[in-house]
Amino acid sequence: MLCAKLRGHYxxxxxxxxxxxxxxxxxQVERAWRFWLHRRSSKNAMPWARFAxxxxxxxxxxPKILHRV
Incomplete structure (x- = not known):
């Protein structure tokens, strides 16, 4: 779902x-995704290495340029 939203934005x-x-x-989407995964549990927090x-x-x-206006 997140990928579809990003493709539509692009x-x-x-x-x-x-x-x-x-x-x-x-x-910013990467940071927000990691933030929400990190908040899911205090025991199993999402460190940057695991997120990578x-x-x-x-x-x-x-991101890519699709329209040459």
Whole structure:
């Protein structure tokens, strides 16, 4: 679901000269995803190393420019 939302965001806002903003959105989504996974349990908190392993298995889509307006 998260990947689908990001792909839709990239398709809507993926215009020329907007790559930096799209990359910032992806970074914020990564941080928010880790934050919510980290809050799920105080015993099994999500450290960055474990989150990096999760991102290798379930990668988020990379931003790309789709419209040359």
């Amino acid at each position: 398709q809507y806002f993926g215009v020329r000269c907007n790559m930096r903003a799209l990359a910032a959105v992806r970074d 392993a999760l991102l290798e298995r379930l990668p988020l889509p990379q």
